[in-house]
Amino acid sequence: MKLASRLVTARGVIGVKLRRQISSNSHSVAAMEGILECNECQPALRELAVKILTQLAAMDDASSSFSAGSRDKLAKSLLGIFTDRNKDSSIRKPAGQALEMLSAKRESNAVVILQQLNGNVVSVLKEMLLNSEENESRISAAEILSHLLCSRYTRDDEYLAEELKKAIMDVMPEVLKEMLQCGATGREIQTGAEADHKGSFSPPGTVDVEVQDDGNRQNNFTSSRQRNSGQYVDADLLAAVLSLTATIFEVSKVQDLVQLVDAVAPVDAAFTFAGKLAEMLQRNIVVRKGFSWVDWLRILKPTTKMVISMMRHRDSSLANDDDKDMESLIDCLGRHSTIMDDLDCSINLADCDHGAKPQFKPLSFLVKEAQELWDKKKGQASSVEGNQQIA
Secondary structure, eight states, X not given: OHHHHHHTTOOHHHHHHHHHHHHHOHHHXXXXXXXXXXXXXXXXXXXXXXXXXXXXXXSXXXXXXXXXXXXXXXXXXXXXXXXXXXXXXXXXHHHHHHHHHHHHHOXXXXXXXXXXXXXXXXXXXXXXXXHOSOHHHHHHHHHHHHHHHHOHHHHHOHHHHXXXXXXXXXXXXXXXXXXXXXXXXXXXXXXXXXXXXXXXXXXXXXXXXXXXXXSOEEESOOOSOOOOTTOOOOHHHHHHHHHHHHHHXXXXXXXXXXXXXXXXXXXXXXXXXXXXXXXXXXXXXXXXXXXXXXXXXXXXXHHHHHHHHHHHOTTSSSSOTTOHHHHHHHHHHHHHHGGGHHHHHHHHHHHHTTTOOXXXXXXXXXXXXXXXXXXXXXXXXHHHHHHHHHO
């Protein structure tokens, strides 16, 4: 099994041939499927089975003998393991990571995953993202949801795309608030909380609120984790949630984004959404100890993508031309972008071998795009103001 796990990860033409030979051996595939389903088998052995079967399922159709039925069976098994809290974490973690890889590498895998658990995959994953006590589970849930949103199959089905976005955005305000407050002092959290109660969020097309005794509306979803003042969130979890948020920003309509942003940072709050992003960067990049450059990059990049999405909606309230917080946020991103390019390119090359999306834009390119959109927005505002004065 250890040898087979090494063979299926071999690169180049030799690796393709080895994976093809293994996938064409129905007896070997059936044996590994049996190990995966065996609750009495050693976790290390089951983990090897997960690794081998996932590599086979991730192959291109042209070079794979792994059947559609085997893919369905694997997705069902992995989801069953990953979402079962009674399973040992030593097998749940690799199952979640395998689902991340499958959903990222092949469009057809997204279809297979969405069809599992009687069509309730998204509901299970969003509940896990919001309420799981295990960081690994929350990370995998965020990554899988992000890949499902990016799937061409999802984008081509307008109804499915809207239902998927609606379900995910249902929990994003609570999750985002947790991420943006990580490492904040008690005073900062209290200031944000005083303003946050003024805004409520309903996913597009739904009304999921309840009236409390004091007449205020609140979301039915409430995170089960209350972080202590100054406590930082796991770096991998922060990066995964920011990446999911950036994806939501890219695929959502402006009215849905305005509602989401207002739920996290109401218009009359002490901090704007851009201000909260800037504070989060300050705490995690400047103040926080033990953060690596890779961690910085994984936080800076999705944050920049969110800024670009807000800028593109020029006629909305997402990015006002007089927003000093947005100005500061873009300046912060610019200061850290150029030194990250070599690292960014190296990570991209490594990710391509593991099924990441081929399209690549370095952080400095994204920051430049954000800056140009911001300058254009301010220029248009100045032009309008000048015309009004002349009139």
